[in-house]
Amino acid sequence: MLKHDNFFTQLTQIEPSEIKGAFVSFLFIFLLMASYMIMKPVRDALPSDWGDVSLAQQWTYTFIVSTIAVAIYNVFASRISLRKIVPGVFVFFAISFLGIYSAYRAGVEVTFLGKVFYVWSSVFSLFHISVFWSFISQHYNKSESKRVFGFINTGASAGAICGPLLIILLAKSMSVDNILLVTSVVLISTLPLIAILNRHFDKKETEGQRAVTLSSNPFTGFQELLTHKRLLGIALFIFLFTGISAFLYSTQKELLIEYSRVERKQLLGSVELATNILTIIIGIFATNRIARKFGMATTLSLVP
Template identity: 40%
Template sequence: MTTESNGPIARIVRATTKVEPNEIRATVLSFAFLFMLMLAYNILKPVRDAMASDWSDPEVATLWTINFFISALAVSIYGLAVARLPFKYLVPGLYGFFAFSFLAFYAGSSAVEDAVLIEKSFYVWISVFSLFHISVFWSLMSDVFSKAQAPRLFAFIASGASIGTLAGSSVPLFLASVIGTQNLMLIAAAILVGIIPALGYLQKLKVTELGNENVQVDLNEQQSIGGNPFAGFTLLFKNPYLLGIAVFILLYTAVGSFVYFELKNILEVFTRDERTTIWAGINTTINVIAIVTAWFATGRITTKLGLAKTLALIPVLVAIGLLIVAVNPIMAAIIAAQIVLKGGNYSVTRPGREMLYTVVDRETRFKAKPVIDIVVYRGGDTITGWAFAGLTAGLGLGLGVVAAIGAGIALVWAITGVYLGRKFEKSADAATASGESS
């Protein structure tokens, strides 16, 4: 049995999307669910980053190393949970676990006079949370909506992420100096706790309004293509094109690490609450630029420049920014480099990078891509974090010299992007010619 929603929100959604009347409640609830997830996560991000300025470069590099291994362990534990727990219990259990963990961090940091160990644990734990909060949400969506509904509804639902990201980064910007950084943990935990009851209602709507009681998410889809579970590593090391993508991501993490560490260090003179506000302002600016660029410019940039120049665009801009930092190492220049790097990656570089996978076969997408996106990315953070610490704490190099090194890495990143873009264009042209001749 299905029911129709006739409220003002329902009428707006029906007028602007292809949502059917019986899908309104589930779609709006899913949109709100994703909005709240991104709201909570983006409240916590500047809280985490503000802590880093209290620690030395080797200490942060150590935390990044710990994060690499804990992330790998967490993914394995999640895989075990997927195999043993019903999905309807797995999702609320996971979000509930993270919510109460943030409550525990809040209580612990408030009760202990020297909370350095707790804060370092929180710093790592946020990165673990970032591995799961969105991927599990989309697994849930695949369990609630049918394959026929997904193409019509998922774009609208996904817009909740953009709005939630922008709103979440704005909360610390205005509240960190008012209520204190620690209390932001409490707000984020309360948001996560608040969405758990909605999960039960969403499962109810799946049956009563969507009529999808027979829809079940396939969390083991990767296994359906068969083959060696370690084939992703084999595919990566045997394929120059895939190695190029891995190098491209490794260079991105290297540049990102250099900019992050330089920003962390230059913010040491500010208080924790001031740093949280600054990081929130940076994140808000990045999100605004990313959203506006993605909506109005990314497609035009890719079409006009081609993929090779598109992949090189942000690396070149970042290289210029880091050269400016090398000449005049002031905070405004470093913040500008961070905004260009992250905002450009979200709106231009990452969509272009994802296009690179469209010319490879299905096994490669399922097996090699996770190796590149997780192992190479997280491993790159670890390696380049220690490289930066070696340059500063080890060799005693200053901000300007390190920025110049970062600019050189960014130029190599740009060259790699040009190489990959040209390889992609040749593969795409060959596929088009083959299709026309057949």
């Protein structure tokens, strides 16, 4: 075992005492990313059955529900430690997905439930990775994070590949209700990993990191945004990027109309699979070289 640890340390620069936490975190984010990427092609196959007005309404509902959900999460996060909040968030989403699954089985109108699924899965996408990194980042200092976070993040990349691959292979049997059941099971399966990480981090010095608290004011983030030029620049970039993405999304919806829903799921799964494989290849072989040669500012400016 010691030889294996030494080899892994030489390969990744992760210290032996950090290996357990890194591997469990890798598996944790793998499951989270896979659960979302299983849903994403199925969700994105739905709008081609709707009109443009209906899709715009779903985006509006998503914005409203997301704003409320983030505000509620902020209130809880300001009063309860993340070690309790994190499992609570994923249990909540698992139960909510099971609720929608039960509604499908009970014969509730399918089109309505499809729109509920579309909105709620979009809300879930705001939380699954951000909550994970909020939980993980508080337990590592700057030098540790440089060693560990890159390896952990490969778990997200692996999950982003396995999720669409599952959809491609099982598109015919992966209806919305089955997807909800699978996602719920995957989310529940993260609970033992969270417990293991809590015990692991309890044994690790945190250098006062647990003392960090959040404001209960849901508008604190907006105040921070408006007072920092760099954050405003990032916000503007995201705003423009989202606007372009919305246009492309609408175009994609129109292009997929002529296909059946099963074919749409397979096509979208293939696109997600290819995109994430290319992302990993570019990240490994190109990004670091470009960043070293031209600097991070120039590298980021090439993204658009």
